[in-house]
Amino acid sequence: MKIPKALYINDGKKDFKFPQQLDKDLYNEKFKNKLFCHFYDCNAKLSFNERKNGYKYFSTWNKSSHSEDCPYCVTYKDELKRSNVLDVKVDTNLSQPHIDKIFKRLNEKLNYENYLYTPIEGKTKASKLVCENGTQENIQPIIGNSDSSTLKPPKVYIRALDELSKRDFNKIRCVYGIIKNMQIDKNEDGSKYAYMNFDSSEINASICFPPAFVISNQVIFDKFELLKEYINNSSENFFCNCIGDVKSKKGKPFKSYNINIFQAEAIKMNNIPLEQFIYNLTMPTK
Structure with missing residues (x-):
């Protein structure tokens, strides 16, 4: 499932990030393992994706789970x-x-x-x-x-x-x-x-x-x-x-x-x- 934005957490500081602000190099260098679901009280980890046509989006990290009330939780x-x-x-x-x-x-x-x-x-x-x-x-x-x-x-x-x-x-x-x-x-x-x-x-x-x-x-x-x-x-x-x-x-x-x-x-x-x-x-x- 494509997720339009992520919560960036680093050294206690928190900020929203949008996929258009990242590329693969920047993601791997600075944001990998530091992006989480933006939904209130959901701790799911997110990854950055970019297709060949330049389309960018976030998705759920492999084996990471969203909270039950999160709209990105799929069962x-x-x-x-x-x-x-x-x-x-x-x-x-x-x-x-x-x-x-x-x-x-x-x-x-x-x-x-x-x-x-x-x-x-x-x-x-x-x-x-x-x-x-x-x-x-x-x-x-x-x-x-x-x-x-x-x-x-x-x-x-x-x-x-x-x-x-x-x-x-x-x-x-x-x-x-x-x-x-x-x-x-x-x-x-x-x-x-x-x-x-x-x-x-x-x-x-x-x-x-x-x-x-x-x-x-x-x-x-x-x-x-x-x-x-x-x-x-x-x-x-x-x-x-x-x-x-x-x-x-x-x-x-x-x-x-x-x-x-x-x-x-x-x-x-x-x-x-x-x-x-x-x-x-x-x-x-x-």
């Missing part, structure tokens, strides 16, 4: 037939303590993103992914509050928008990114739904509020028109993080994503719970 059980993947149903009912732990874990990841900063040549934005590799720290994946139930809740891994892949389909994931716009519509049977489109030129992904959400959260949904107008007519960036069931969009299997939300508690706008965010819009400005 045989992930190689499922398309017919076995598209219609699988998963348990989407998460407890509030479970949701709180997931969002806390996300905040830890984002804090690391702010800690390491490497501008990409030709771009002004910081690199998105950060991890503290090469340390003895071992933060376990979030599996919910095991004390409150004899049943283990589903593991919920965190994905930036560009980390989504086909192995996330039919799994509960915490996904984050910038929202571009919002739409409200109805099905032929009259049932209503809504969706927010992520702002990305590379990943086709949306947050979907299906009819089941509308039925369970009617009071909140009644104010979605206000929320839509605010998002679609504002110059503000809306950072959204949500926990939902990742599905493939109709007609675009494995190429686009719907993150289906069934609980209002499972989505935040600019780090504010959705219900509170909407309530703030109804308050008169001073």
Whole structure:
């Protein structure tokens, strides 16, 4: 699997490196054995590759393993037939303590993103992914509050928008990114739904509020028109993080994503719970 960037660790210093910055001689002289997976809390070792046509990329070092929650971790059980993947149903009912732990874990990841900063040549934005590799720290994946139930809740891994892949389909994931716009519509049977489109030129992904959400959260949904107008007519960036069931969009299997939300508690706008965010819009400005 091709990996677009690596975390360079040398004498306690950490920095992102991109394959375009290296060649075989420079890699062997300075970077070999010092490149690791950039994903948060993954210690997999990486190697540099360059094809005859000049195409460069990183790949996983032979016999090195990625953490279970890393998007570059591939196992045989992930190689499922398309017919076995598209219609699988998963348990989407998460407890509030479970949701709180997931969002806390996300905040830890984002804090690391702010800690390491490497501008990409030709771009002004910081690199998105950060991890503290090469340390003895071992933060376990979030599996919910095991004390409150004899049943283990589903593991919920965190994905930036560009980390989504086909192995996330039919799994509960915490996904984050910038929202571009919002739409409200109805099905032929009259049932209503809504969706927010992520702002990305590379990943086709949306947050979907299906009819089941509308039925369970009617009071909140009644104010979605206000929320839509605010998002679609504002110059503000809306950072959204949500926990939902990742599905493939109709007609675009494995190429686009719907993150289906069934609980209002499972989505935040600019780090504010959705219900509170909407309530703030109804308050008169001073």
